Amino acid sequence: MPHHLMNLRYVPDDEAEEIRQLFEQHGVPYYETPPSRWGISMGGFWVHDEDEAERARALLNDYQQQRQSAQRQRYQQDLLRGENRGIWQRIRQKPVTTLAAALAIVAILFLSLIPFIRI
The missing domain is CATH 3.30.70 (Alpha-Beta Plaits)
Incomplete structure (x- = not known):
């Protein structure tokens, strides 16, 4: 076996x-x-x-x-x-990438929650 x-x-x-x-x-x-x-x-x-x-x-x-x-x-x-490096050093190193990722996350959350918010 x-x-x-x-x-x-x-x-x-x-x-x-x-x-x-x-x-x-x-x-x-x-x-x-x-x-x-x-x-x-x-x-x-x-x-x-x-x-x-x-x-x-x-x-x-x-x-x-x-x-x-x-x-x-x-x-x-x-x-x-x-x-x-920690998270803050990485954010300071690539602020545009971090901001773009954060905006994408917020947009996805918003689109996912719209049906529940309208109720």
Whole structure:
């Protein structure tokens, strides 16, 4: 019976590639199903054997802990360098785009609510 190891929905390409390399380095016989184009099926990494599933999950747990600490460290470094911008910096950087998006949202809300407002 197949054992689902990891969902591939919203997984960055670099992370998926690192997991493939991890499984290949450790000789885990896995197979992969891609996520569907419309988000109906999740896709993921799978194995057939229960023992291999336990071993692969242990490898994935170690990998994910290492990746999490590396990503947090990278985020902290970006904050210290001022490269990680918040919402206000992004608005100040692209005010016209932000204003256009806000106006589009207001227009869509207005058009959607007109039937209810007229009641």
